[in-house]
Amino acid sequence: MPYIRSIQSVPDPEIASNKGCNQPQNQNITTMTDRSIACMLVTHLPVKAEVRRYPQLRGKPVIITESYGSKDLVLDSSAEARGVTAGMPLAEAMARCKDASLIQADAPYYNGTFDKLIKALEQRSPVVERDGLGCAYVGLEGLELMYGGEARMIASLLEAAPAEFNPRVGVAGGKFPAYVAAVTTKGGRATRVPRDSAGMAAFLNGLSIGLLPLSWANKTRLHRFGIHTLDQLSALPEGAVQAQLGAAGRRAWLLAGGVDNSPLTPHRTQQVVEESLTFPSPTITWTPILTGLSTLLGRAFARPEICGRYVRTATIESRVYRLPPWVKRFGFKEALGSRDRALFALKSRLDSVTLPGPLEDMKLTLAGFTGESGIQTNLFSDVRKQEQLKEMMRQLEALLGGKPPIYQMKEIEPWSRIPERRQALVPFDP
Numbered sequence: 001m002p003y004i005r006s007i008q009s010v011p012d013p014e015i016a017s018n019k020g021c022n023q024p025q026n027q028n029i030t031t032m033t034d035r036s037i038a039c040m041l042v043t044h045l046p047v048k049a050e051v052r053r054y055p056q057l058r059g060k061p062v063i064i065t066e067s068y069g070s071k072d073l074v075l076d077s078s079a080e081a082r083g084v085t086a087g088m089p090l091a092e093a094m095a096r097c098k099d100a101s102l103i104q105a106d107a108p109y110y111n112g113t114f115d116k117l118i119k120a121l122e123q124r125s126p127v128v129e130r131d132g133l134g135c136a137y138v139g140l141e142g143l144e145l146m147y148g149g150e151a152r153m154i155a156s157l158l159e160a161a162p163a164e165f166n167p168r169v170g171v172a173g174g175k176f177p178a179y180v181a182a183v184t185t186k187g188g189r190a191t192r193v194p195r196d197s198a199g200m201a202a203f204l205n206g207l208s209i210g211l212l213p214l215s216w217a218n219k220t221r222l223h224r225f226g227i228h229t230l231d232q233l234s235a236l237p238e239g240a241v242q243a244q245l246g247a248a249g250r251r252a253w254l255l256a257g258g259v260d261n262s263p264l265t266p267h268r269t270q271q272v273v274e275e276s277l278t279f280p281s282p283t284i285t286w287t288p289i290l291t292g293l294s295t296l297l298g299r300a301f302a303r304p305e306i307c308g309r310y311v312r313t314a315t316i317e318s319r320v321y322r323l324p325p326w327v328k329r330f331g332f333k334e335a336l337g338s339r340d341r342a343l344f345a346l347k348s349r350l351d352s353v354t355l356p357g358p359l360e361d362m363k364l365t366l367a368g369f370t371g372e373s374g375i376q377t378n379l380f381s382d383v384r385k386q387e388q389l390k391e392m393m394r395q396l397e398a399l400l401g402g403k404p405p406i407y408q409m410k411e412i413e414p415w416s417r418i419p420e421r422r423q424a425l426v427p428f429d430p
Contacts, residue, residue, distance in 0.1 A: 036140040037264065038157055039170045039178035040121060042114075043187075045134035046076040048165050049113045050103055053324060061100040065090050075105045108315060108329045118267055120160035129175075130267040137175050139264050154190045163188075174260030180204065180211055193258075200258040204230045212252045218245050230256040272367045273306050275299045282321040282358030286350070289359060293346060296364040297339040310335035312368030314346060318359040326356050335370045342366075393428070403427065 042048065046064050051057045061081035065072050072090035083096035094100070114133055121128045127139030138157060140150075147153035154169055161167040170181025172193035177200065184207070185191040193203050207230045209222055221244070227233050233241065234257040242250040254260070275296040283289060293316070300306060315329045330349050336342045393404060408428040 035173050037172060037175055037178045038138040038140055038154065038190075039172075039175065039182040040117075040136045040138060040157060040161070041168045041170070041179070041182035042117070042134040042161060042165045043168070044076055044078070045114060045165070046105065046110050047078045049110050050106075051078075052113075052162070052164055053109070057101060061097050062103060063090075063093055063097065063100045064103045064105050066105040106327060108327050117161050117165075119269075121157065122267070122269075124156055124160060126266075127264050128267050129264045131175075135179070136267075137178065137264055140171070150192075154192075158188065158190060172258075174258070175262055175264070176213075176255045176260040177203070177258050180207065183211065201231065204234075204256070204258055206231065209233055209252075209256070212255055214245075214248060214252050218248060218252075221245070270367055271305070271369055272365050273300050273303055273311075274363065274365050276361065276363040278361040279359060282360050284355055284358045289355075289362070290343075290347060290350075292362050293364065294339070294343050296362065297342050297346075300364060300366050301337075301339045301342070306366065306369065308337075309369050309371060310337040311342070311366045312336075312370065313366070314342065315365040315367070316346075317363040317365070319361050320356050321358040321360055323357045326359065328353065331368075335368070 047062055050062065050064065057078075059080065060078070061084075062078040063074055063081050063084055064076045066075040067073075074084055074086055074088045074090060074093050076086055077084040077093070077097075077100075081093070081097045081100045084093045084100070090102075094102075110133060114130075118128060118130055118136060121136060121138055125138045125140065125143060129137040131137060140153060143153050144150050147156060150171075154171060157169050158167055166187030168182045168185050168187055169190035170178040170183070170185060170193065171190065172178040172181055173195060177193045181191040181193045181203075194200055209219060209228060209230060209232075211230070212219070212233075214222075222228075222233065225244075227236070233253060236253070238250065238253050241253045245252065277292055277296060279288065279292065311332070312335045313329065313331050315327065318326045320326050330346060332342075332345055336345060393406070406428040407425040409423050410426050
């Protein structure tokens with residue numbers, strides 16, 4: 001069973017700062033004692049997911065890049081890529097670590113990997129909130145009796161993630177102190193924040209304000225004022241902080257004192273429809289691939305859960321002969337409700353795609369379902385739209401207390417040689 005500890009004041013050396021500063025403690029800190037929330041944290045999830053997919057990368061410097069327009073930036077990097085941090089321009093990262101392996105970010109793969117972890121957590125607790133890639137909050141109320149104690153319950157949370165992900169768990173009465181506990185603990189272990197005010201103050205003492213959900217500009221401003229740690233911020237008058245930083249400053253002041261009353265928002269599993277097939281032999285030509293795609297779309301749109309509905313995203317996954325899997329995600333500008341329209345949209349997008357190698361199979365995932373009301377079409381296309389337009393006019397008339405100033409262009413004398421007499425603006429009456 002993983003080791004579970006209760007910290008009194010053990011700040012992470014990488015996070016704590018300015019230990020020599022005068023750090024008055026805030027004696028008025030209040031904490032929530034009626035809630036129990038765990039923060040499951042998997043740091044550097046993109047790198048760990050890639051190492052799991054390509055074991056040969058283990059122990060080597062790895063840089064995962066992501067393109068933003070014409071710029072290539074670092075999304076994540078392994079510990080071996082020294083001097084490289086997230087958000088750094090790729091050129092600078094390569095100058096600092098020339099022998100690093102470059103990998104283009106595969107967002108669908110990372111999100112899919114984390115989704116599996118979320119599902120595993122949902123099997124352990126009915127309330128799970130996803131908060132960004134690699135971070136999730138779990139409600140623990142009422143689970144101790146089921147698991148036979150808090151230690152077994154937290155051990156079960158740690159076991160929800162693959163061992164190579166080296167997850168961290170923090171437990172507290174609010175989301176922020178639970179997150180801080182997870183950040184400051186070691187991989188594969190859990191930390192419980194003391195519930196009493198003195199214990200909470202000691203736990204947060206000396207930790208950097210960099211943990212707060214503040215903008216970079218506000219954090220810089222606090223540093224210029226000589227405020228570097230959470231206890232220094234919480235020792236200030238609340239009004240003074242709010243006067244300088246506004247509502248964000250007040251929230252940061254409360255969090256610095258260990259107070260976080262924000263509720264857990266349960267994660268909603270997205271409904272998807274999946275269909276798959278295996279090619280008779282690995283193929284790299286588009287004709288059999290598009291034929292297979294048409295077959296999968298036909299099966300998907302024939303499913304009862306999608307009948308009469310529209311989709312906004314499609315994901316194609318394939319195993320590639322002697323190469324890593326190939327994954328492509330497509331978002332549609334407008335929701336599509338038929339196989340033919342979806343196939344036409346995907347064909348036009350696949351024209352610019354280069355296959356990495358022969359595909360052995362194909363898996364199609366449709367998501368983002370919506371009803372007919374989510375479709376944008378011509379307002380004058382049919383009688384139903386005319387009725388909707390009439391209803392809109394009635395609502396505007398009731399809102400404005402009279403006829404709305406909406407006009408329609410109508411032909412008066414189309415044969416006239418004078419352009420102004422050919423058409424005229426008249427009050428619109430559907």
